[in-house]
Amino acid sequence: MLLYLYFLGLLDSWPQPGPDLLLAIALTRCILISERYIFCVSGDFVKVYSTATEECVHILQGHRNLVTGIQLNPNNHLQLYSCSFDGTIKLWDYVDGILIKTFIVGHKLHALFTVAHAEDSVFVTINKEKPDIFQLVSVKLPKSSSQEIESKELSFVLDYINQSPKYIAFGNEGEYVAAVRDFSLSVYFFKKKTTSRFTLSSSRNKKHAKNNFTCVACHPKEDCIATGHKDGKIRLWRNFDDDKKYTYTCLHWHHDMVMDLAFSVTGTSLLSGGRESVLVEWRDAAEKNKEFLPRLGATIEHISVSPAGDLFCTSHSDNKIIVIHRNLEASAVIQGLVKDSNIFTGLMIDPRTKALVLNGKPGHLQFYSLQSDKQLYNLDIVQQEYINDYGLIQIELTKAAFGCYGNWLATVEQRQEKETELELQMKLWMYNKKTQGFVLNTKVNMPHEDHITALCFCNAEKSENPTLVTASKDGHFKVWILTDDSDIYKKAVGWTCDFVGSYHKYQATNCCFSEDGSLLAVSFEEIVTIWDSETWELKCTFCQRAGKIRHLCFGRLTCSKYLLGATENGILCCWNLLSCALEWSAKLNVRVMEPDLNSENIAAISHSSMGSDLFVFKPSEPRPLYIQKNISREEVQWGVFVPRDVPESFTSESYRWLNRSQFYFLTKSQSLLTLSTKSPEEKLTPTSKQLLAEESLPTTPFYFILGKHRQQQDEKLNAALENELVQLPLTENIPAINELLHTPAHVLPSASFLCSMFVNSLLLSKESKSAEEIPDDVDMEEEKESDDSDEENDFTEKVQDTDNTDLGEDIIHQLSKSEEKELRKFRKVDYSWITAL
C-alpha cells in the first residue's frame, strides 16, 4: 500500500514529482464560459461547472501535465479543445465528459487559440530555442477517425511573444492577430502576411514609466484593438494597418494595472478589471459611458464572455469565479479554498461542521468543507472596509480557537504600524443555533500589551464554566471566563479576565490545557510551568535548557500523564506529570506537532535541508508508529487531524493511525496536502461515474436525495417481484411520466386534465407482461446479490434500463396521439429563462 499526496490548494509552481490530483479549485490560468457551463483549468484537469447551479458537473481528465489553454470549438459549440504541457491538444465532448480525440503536437504548449474560419487548424504558443522566447504557430489538425492523431504540421505566425494567453488576441473574425510584449504591440495580418509593430515610449521619466502592456483584446467586428497597461490605462488602437496613420485613444479609470480585457460579442462594450476588484464596462468605447460592478472581493484575474453574449464571468485571485449577467448583476459565485498569503491562524477543525477553518479573505475566517470540497462560508472577523492598496498595513487576523464543542470562537486581530503602536483586539463569538452562525459576544481592546502568542480553550467535558487562556509576549498569561451579566432588562453573558499569571517576566509563548481541564501548561521561553486550573496555583516547572519551547501539548486518553514539548534547538521532550521528571527526549527539529483528538497519537513534522519528515508516535512508546520521509520539500507550516466520518479499517500496523482521522498539512507555499492510501484515479472515479450516469443534470443535493429514494424504491420493487412475480412498471422510467415530471409545474395544465392520462400511464399493459421478461429480471436479481463489484452493478443497471424503456414504449402506445402531442409541446417550450431566475 502506498501513500499518496493530494493537493487541495492551488499551487503556483506545479510540483514536479509526478502529476497529483488537484481536488479543488477554481483559481486557474484561464476560464471560459458558455451558455450553460463554465470551464476552468485546475492542474491536469478541466473542471466543468454549471452556470445555473454552481455545481461541478464534470472533471475532464486525461492530460498528463498542467493544462494551459482551453477554447470552445468554434465550429461545434458542444466541443472543447484543451492544450497542455504534455504536448497534446485534446478535443472533448464536455456535455458527457468524454474525450473525443487527442492530437499529439510534441512541443510544450503554452496557450491555445481558435479562429472560426480556420476550420482545421488551431493556434498554439510554443517555445523553441531560448527559454524566454515564445512563438505563435498554427497547428493543422488532420481529420481522421482514430483516437490519437499525430499533428506535427506547424506553421509559424509570430515570434518573440509572451507566453500568457492574455497577451495575444485574434480580431475581426480572424483577420489579424495582435500580440503585446513589454512596450510593443505587434499585429500580424493573415491576408497580407505582414506584421506591423507599434512601440510606446518606455523612457524612465515618471510619465511613461508604467507604459507596459498587460493584456490585449480585439474587437470582434471592427479593426480595433484594446490594450491594457500597467498604469491602469486602456488604449484603443485604430487604423493600425498603416504604420504611420495609426491612432489610439485612452480610457483611464483604473488606478492600478489592468489585469484583463474582453469585448462583448457585438463589440459595443469593453470589459476591464484589475486590482480594484471592480468590473468596468465601457460602452461605445467612450470614457463617459461606463458602468461599474464594484465589490467583487478580490483582484480580477480573467474575464470571459459567453458566445451568445448574455453572460460574463470573472475569475479572482481569491479562488473564486463569479458569473455576471449582461446587465452587470452577479448571478452566481463559485468559491474554492481562499488562498491567503499568510496563514496565521493555522489549520483548525470546526467541531460542528467538521470543516477546515483558516484565514480566508483579508480579515475573514473561512470554513471549508473537505468532504464536499467547497467553501461553506466566510466569517467576517475584522468587520472593516477593506481598502485594496499597496503598502497599507491591514488588520490581520492572527489567532483563532474553537471552544466548548464549537459553541465559542475566540479570535485575535492585530495591526502594527510602528514599533510602539500595536493595535490588538480579541473577539469572542458565540454560536447561535437559530441563525446557524457565529455572533459577536465580547470585544476586548488590548487584552495584552504585546502580541498574543497562544490561545486555548479548556475543552474538558465537565467544565462548568467556559475558560479561555491567552499567552502574550508581555510576560503574562490571562485567564478569561464567561460571566453572567444579565439583569431584569436583558439576558447577557460576557467574558471577563479572571486571573493574570506570570513567571519571572519571561515571555509566555505557549499554553495548553490537559484533556480533563485540570491542568494548564504555560511555557515561558525555556521553562514550562504547570498551573492548577481550580485555584490557579503554580504546581511545578520543567526546564530542559534546550532552547525556547515552540510547541507544547498534553498526551491524551491513556497517555494523559505525559506532557510533550518541542524546542527551537531541535529537542523533543516528554515529561511525566506523575513523577515530574523527564521521561524521554529525542533530537528532532519539530516544526509542527499535532495531537489526534481521537487517539493517543501525536504527529510531528520535522524539517531539515532535505525536506520535511512525518513522525507519528505515542508519548508512552519510544518507538514511532509510522515514519514518512520527505513528505514535502518545503517547510510544513501547519498540520491538523481531521476526524473521519466513517472509520477506515487498515489492518497494517503502520497505517492504523489513519483509521479514525486523516492528517492534513499545509506547506509554506500554501499547498494543502493529505495522506491517503487510495490512488488518485480510484479517488476520482466514483464521483465521475456518478456524474456520467444522469445525462448532464447537475448533482444538486436534491438530486442525491432523489437518487437515494429511487434506489430504495428499486429495492422495494425487486423485493415485491420475488414474492409475487408480478412486475410493476417502474414509474421513473416511463417516458410519458418522465416528461410530465420534468416539465415545470407552473406551465402544466390543470391536474384534473392530466389525471386520467397519468393514471392510464401507470396501468399495467397486458402485452408488456410477457413470460420472457420475468425470469430475466430474476436472474438479474441474483446477479446483484451474488457480487457487489461496481462494474457488475453497472452492467445490471444497464440491463434494467433497456427493459424499462421497452416497457415504456409499450405504454406510450396506449396514450392517444393528441395527448402525446400535448406533452411534446410542453417539452419543446424553452424553459431556459427559468435557469436565469
Place this chain on the structure above:
Amino acid sequence: MAGYKPVAIQTYPVLGEKITQDTLYWNNYKTPVQIKEFGAVSKVDFSPQPPYNYAVTASSRIHIYGRYSQEPIKTFSRFKDTAYCATFRQDGRLLVAGSEDGGVQLFDISGRAPLRQFEGHTKAVHTVDFTADKYHVVSGADDYTVKLWDIPNSKEILTFKEHSDYVRCGCASKLNPDLFVTGSYDHTVKMFDARTSQSVISVEHGQPVESVLLFPSGGLLVSAGGRYVKVWDMLKGGQLLVSLKNHHKTVTCLCLSSSGQRLLSGSLDRKVKVYSTTSYKVVHSLDYAASILSLALAHEDETIVVGMTNGILSVKHRKSEAKKDSLPRRRRPAYRTFIKGKSYMKQRDDILINRPSKKHLELYDRDLKNFRVSKALDRVLEPSCTIKTPEVTVSIIKELNRRGVLANALAGRDEKEISRVLNFLIRNLSQPRFAPVLINAAEIIIDIYLPVIGQSPVVDKKFLVLQGLVEKEIDYQRELLETLGMMDMLFATMTRKDSTLVWQRTSGGLLENKKVES
C-alpha cells in the same frame, strides 16, 4: 458581494450609574414641589377616583390637595389630638381616619363634620381602612386590638385580640370583603377573616412591623419592619418568598406602582427604593432630604408624594411628553403613497420580491465610501461632533490613518480649519484613550504646516498651547514613574508571598504610562 462596511466607532464604557429603562422612568419627574405641613407627615393617600386628590395626614389635621395645587383644597381639623391614617374609600367619597385619643372618624369629602364616630378603642388608632364591600371599616390600635366596624349603624362588629403589642399598620383586601391583614409591633403580621373569630394566617416578620401591603391579586403580602422588606406568598399559607434588606434604617412605608410591576419602599434612611416585582432586585433609588414616613403614587404614576419627619411634603409630577410639533414638520409623502399597492392580492403566478432594505449610513460614512477623505474629516470636526462625541472624531482619524490618507485629509487647510483641528487636539490629546491616535495626527500636522508657521498668530498660539500641553503631560508621566519606582521599592520589602498580587496592582500604573511617549 458585501456592501460598504461602516467605520467601527470605538465605544468606551460609561462610568457611573447604568442607564436603564427604570432610571429613565423614575428620573422623568419635574423638580419636587415642597409643601410645609404642621408636623411629621404620617400618611399620604390618593383618591382612587379622578381628579385623584390626595389626603395628607400630619399632626392633628388632614389636608386634601388637588393634583397640581400647592394649597390644600380642604382641611379636616376637628381632631383633639394627632390624627392618623386618613384613607379614601374606593369610590373616593368617604374618608376615614384614626386619632391619638382612640377615636375613628368617618368624613364625607364634601362635608366638614364627621359623619360617624366609632368609639371603642382605648388607645391611639394608627391604622384604619375600608373593606372591599365599602360598608365596613377595619381599625387597629395601640390597645393591641383590631376592630371591624359597620358604617351604617356605626357599630362594632368584631374585635380581634390576637396581637400582643401595638397594631400599627393594616390593609384590607381589595377583592374579598372579609379579609384584611394587620401588622403589629409584636413582630407578626396576621390575616383575619371576618367570617371566623380568629386570624387565618400569621407570619413572623422578625421586627416590629411598620407597614403592610397586599398585592391587588391578594396572593402576595409585603411587610416592612426594621430594615427588612419581606414578601410572603399567601396562597402557600404565608411562606416567605423573599426578604429584602436594601435600606440601612427602618423601612416605614410601602407602595406599589400603578402597573404593579414595581414596588416602592420608603425608609428613615431618606431613600425610596424601587424594586422589580419579578426579580425583587432594586432597579432604582430616589433620594430625599429627610427621613421618609409616608409615600404614595398617583394614578399612572403621574405623581410621587413623599411625606417626611420634618413636616415637608415633597410632590413630584411627571414631565409631560415633550411637544415636538413646535418644529415645522417636513412635508412627507401623502398617505396614499404608502398604501399604494397594499391592497393588491397575490396572484397565482406572482413571485413576491421585497424591496431591499435601505441601509442608513452616517454622513461621514457616505463620504468615506466615496473616498472624499477631507470632507469626511471636516464633518467630524464640526463642533457638534467634537464636543458631544469625540470618540467618533477619533475613530474617523484612526480610519483615515488605516487607509493611509490621513496626511491628505489634513493638508491644504486654511487658518480657520486648521485651528479647528488644533482645538480638538488640545482638548483631547491628554486623554489616554485617544492619545495614541491623536499624537500621530499631531505629528502629521506639524510636518505639514511647519513651513508656514509664523504666518498666522492664531495658529501659532494654538501650537504653543499644544506644546505646553505635551510638556505638562511629560512632567506628569515622569512623576508617575517616580511614584511607581517608590512603590516598587516598598513592595519589594514585603514578603514574597504577595508578589503576584503586587504585580496586578502595578500593571494598572504601567498601562497609564504607555499613553504618551515623549
